[in-house]
Amino acid sequence: MAKSGSLSINSENIFPIIKKWLYSDHDIFYRELVSNGCDAITKLKKLALMGEYEEPDGVEYKVSVTVNPKEKTIQVSDNGLGMTEDEVEEYINQIAFSGAQDFLNKYKDKANEDQIIGHFGLGFYSAFMVADRVTIDTLSYKADARAVHWESEGGTEYEMTDGDKTEAGTTITLYLNDDSTEFANEYRAREVLEKYCAFMPVEIYVADETAEPQYDTIEKDELTDKDTVIETIVEEAKTEEKENEDGTKETVEVSPAREKYKILRRPEPINDIHPLWNKHPNECTEEEYKEFYRKVFMDFKEPLFWIHLNMDYPFNLKGILYFPKINMEYESIEGKIKLYNNQVFIADNIKEVIPEFLMLLKGVIDCPDLPLNVSRSALQNDGFVKKISDYITKKVADKLSGMCKTDRENYEKYWDDINPFIKFGCLKDEKFAEKMNDYIIFKNLDSKYLTLKDCLDANKEKGHENQVFYVTDEKEQSQYINMFKEAGLDAVILPNAIDSPFISHLEQKNEKVKFLRIDADVNETFKEKEEDDEAAKEQAKKDAESLSEIFKKALGNDKLEVKVEKLKNESVASMITVSEESRRMADMMKMYSMYGGGADMFPVSETLVLNANNQLVKFVLNHKDGENTGKICQQLYDLAKLAHGSLSPERMTKFIARSGEIMMDMAREEQ
Numbered sequence: 001m002a003k004s005g006s007l008s009i010n011s012e013n014i015f016p017i018i019k020k021w022l023y024s025d026h027d028i029f030y031r032e033l034v035s036n037g038c039d040a041i042t043k044l045k046k047l048a049l050m051g052e053y054e055e056p057d058g059v060e061y062k063v064s065v066t067v068n069p070k071e072k073t074i075q076v077s078d079n080g081l082g083m084t085e086d087e088v089e090e091y092i093n094q095i096a097f098s099g100a101q102d103f104l105n106k107y108k109d110k111a112n113e114d115q116i117i118g119h120f121g122l123g124f125y126s127a128f129m130v131a132d133r134v135t136i137d138t139l140s141y142k143a144d145a146r147a148v149h150w151e152s153e154g155g156t157e158y159e160m161t162d163g164d165k166t167e168a169g170t171t172i173t174l175y176l177n178d179d180s181t182e183f184a185n186e187y188r189a190r191e192v193l194e195k196y197c198a199f200m201p202v203e204i205y206v207a208d209e210t211a212e213p214q215y216d217t218i219e220k221d222e223l224t225d226k227d228t229v230i231e232t233i234v235e236e237a238k239t240e241e242k243e244n245e246d247g248t249k250e251t252v253e254v255s256p257a258r259e260k261y262k263i264l265r266r267p268e269p270i271n272d273i274h275p276l277w278n279k280h281p282n283e284c285t286e287e288e289y290k291e292f293y294r295k296v297f298m299d300f301k302e303p304l305f306w307i308h309l310n311m312d313y314p315f316n317l318k319g320i321l322y323f324p325k326i327n328m329e330y331e332s333i334e335g336k337i338k339l340y341n342n343q344v345f346i347a348d349n350i351k352e353v354i355p356e357f358l359m360l361l362k363g364v365i366d367c368p369d370l371p372l373n374v375s376r377s378a379l380q381n382d383g384f385v386k387k388i389s390d391y392i393t394k395k396v397a398d399k400l401s402g403m404c405k406t407d408r409e410n411y412e413k414y415w416d417d418i419n420p421f422i423k424f425g426c427l428k429d430e431k432f433a434e435k436m437n438d439y440i441i442f443k444n445l446d447s448k449y450l451t452l453k454d455c456l457d458a459n460k461e462k463g464h465e466n467q468v469f470y471v472t473d474e475k476e477q478s479q480y481i482n483m484f485k486e487a488g489l490d491a492v493i494l495p496n497a498i499d500s501p502f503i504s505h506l507e508q509k510n511e512k513v514k515f516l517r518i519d520a521d522v523n524e525t526f527k528e529k530e531e532d533d534e535a536a537k538e539q540a541k542k543d544a545e546s547l548s549e550i551f552k553k554a555l556g557n558d559k560l561e562v563k564v565e566k567l568k569n570e571s572v573a574s575m576i577t578v579s580e581e582s583r584r585m586a587d588m589m590k591m592y593s594m595y596g597g598g599a600d601m602f603p604v605s606e607t608l609v610l611n612a613n614n615q616l617v618k619f620v621l622n623h624k625d626g627e628n629t630g631k632i633c634q635q636l637y638d639l640a641k642l643a644h645g646s647l648s649p650e651r652m653t654k655f656i657a658r659s660g661e662i663m664m665d666m667a668r669e670e671q
């Protein structure tokens with residue numbers, strides 16, 4: 001048999017396009033060739049099961065990748081079903097080629113963002129991305145099949161002759177082009193194969209033909225039939241001289257003579273052919289889940305918990321989603337969901353399949369039914385893909401709500417870590433929000449966890465119907481927290497950036513409910529009852545106007561909002577309140593300003609609240625033009641500001657100088 005032909009229909013341009021188009025990740029040729037080898041083995045195993053093929057005794061199915069950096073070659077060998085001459089003609093010369101051509105016709109004009117997921121569908125011809133010359137040596141499993149040798153340079157012309165393969169299977173040899181020699185490096189090969197093939201269903205071995213052989217020494221009883229013994233090492237018995245009671249000496253054996261073997265290092269497959277996600281959840285242990293997580297994500301912090309997805313109908317989907325432990329202060333939250341198709345890695349974080357908010361998790365999803373040889377935008381509009389995404393969302397919500405109902409203790413324990421994720425999910429996905437509605441909890445000032453209803457009920461009792469008070473920063477808002485506690489009021493702690501949009505979302509859903517930061521206003525409970533006496537009211541009004549004037553003048557700020565209240569707690573002189581609306585608006589602008597908007601367009605409107613019951617405030621009112629009045633006003637304003645967070649550097653410098661002066665005055669008085 002000798003046959004040559006041209007693959008060319010009008011193919012001159014095709015291979016340059018393949019090379020260029022896939023330039024960014026042409027390492028996928030490894031995946032394509034190795035997965036073809038796995039497929040060939042899986043098919044042969046099926047034939048054997050059906051009785052159409054008799055397996056040779058002791059057959060070990062495997063795909064071997066052998067690199068040779070000196071010759072710049074790569075061989076991918078399998079002992080699968082192989083191909084007859086007719087099959088090479090059909091599958092390689094016609095189908096594979098037309099497959100490659102189809103693929104290009106469809107996608108060559110598309111921009112990068114419309115990339116085909118994982119470039120499925122290119123198959124065997126991806127070899128030409130990295131090789132100038134490719135050969136196939138194959139022998140079909142069929143009884144009287146003849147071995148075939150196929151070769152092609154540049155991928156457009158081929159030659160077929162008799163081959164010399166004697167065992168069923170296929171060996172593909174790539175003669176790498178000068179740009180791609182890196183792939184003949186064993187470590188590079190391992191890196192690529194570990195990325196794409198880590199869970200393929202047939203054992204994959206990698207070796208460098210040119211590397212020096214490596215050896216191990218094993219005990220005699222560890223030897224198996226598969227080992228190649230290089231040398232038998234005889235360790236002589238160890239003896240010791242021992243003195244008997246009667247003073248005579250004797251030599252005793254402490255360890256017997258031993259035989260050991262020096263063997264060729266046993267090859268280890270690079271993959272795990274039984275990934276944990278394929279096991280039934282009932283059969284997996286906690287340690288197995290953790291081990292799998294460490295191995296796949298190289299994250300040595302333990303995950304909080306996980307969800308094992310296992311579905312056969314109406315579509316096939318398996319996977320494990322982990323909730324990672326997040327250190328909010330130092331890390332941005334960035335998850336990783338690896339997508340597989342029948343144990344073949346496709347890509348990370350494909351947002352068309354996995355709901356965006358789930359991208360914060362880490363996990364693996366294997367879905368053989370996914371139409372992956374289509375473009376991303378087509379995937380996005382695919383009803384089936386939407387169903388998959390909905391299923392995953394539902395499973396996550398079920399797990400969380402189930403935990404809240406039956407394992408509340410752990411749910412609370414994890415809440416601080418998982419709540420940003422849940423809140424993000426509620427904002428992004430209406431269905432998820434609905435399912436999670438009753439399982440959103442809030443940590444209060446006593447570190448207890450309450451539902452929204454609990455908070456509303458408690459506040460209603462205290463006369464604050466439909467209001468929820470919250471703290472965003474326990475240090476900055478400590479003055480207010482203390483006042484709240486003294487008054488027997490409660491607030492919830494919402495420290496994360498996501499909380500601000502989340503509470504707006506809750507307010508939209510529960511129309512009457514209003515969230516107020518603890519410093520948004522002076523709470524009615526802190527104030528003395530208003531006087532009934534008209535004259536007293538009139539006087540209070542006048543005093544307030546007068547105080548406002550004095551402070552504005554002393555602080556040189558006409559626009560300052562001043563409010564005078566009679567607080568029950570006389571020791572409080574001044575405090576700052578910040579209007580809820582303007583603060584939220586400013587927070588939002590701050591968030592947008594990261595994307596180029598102006599943060600200063602919406603200044604936060606703050607009010608200086610003075611306590612008319614406080615002695616210092618009274619002093620100011622009665623000593624409008626006093627020598628120290630200005631200083632006292634400034635100091636009271638700065639103190640209020642300090643209790644509310646911090647001063648600007650400039651203001652802080654003045655504050656320290658002024659405090660010094662005040663103490664100096666006190667010292668002088670004592671003299």
Ligand SMILES: Nc1ncnc2c1ncn2[C@@H]1O[C@H](COP(=O)(O)OP(=O)(O)OP(=O)(O)O)[C@@H](O)[C@H]1O
Binds near residue numbers: 036040082091096170
């Ligand atoms: N190692 C192999 N052993 C046996 N047959 C093979 C082997 N490699 C390829 N083939 C045959 O050649 C055909 C074409 O291969 P190719 O990789 O181009 O596409 P595919 O595997 O069918 O599809 P895709 O890779 O796009 O999922 C295969 O369907 C298979 O029949």
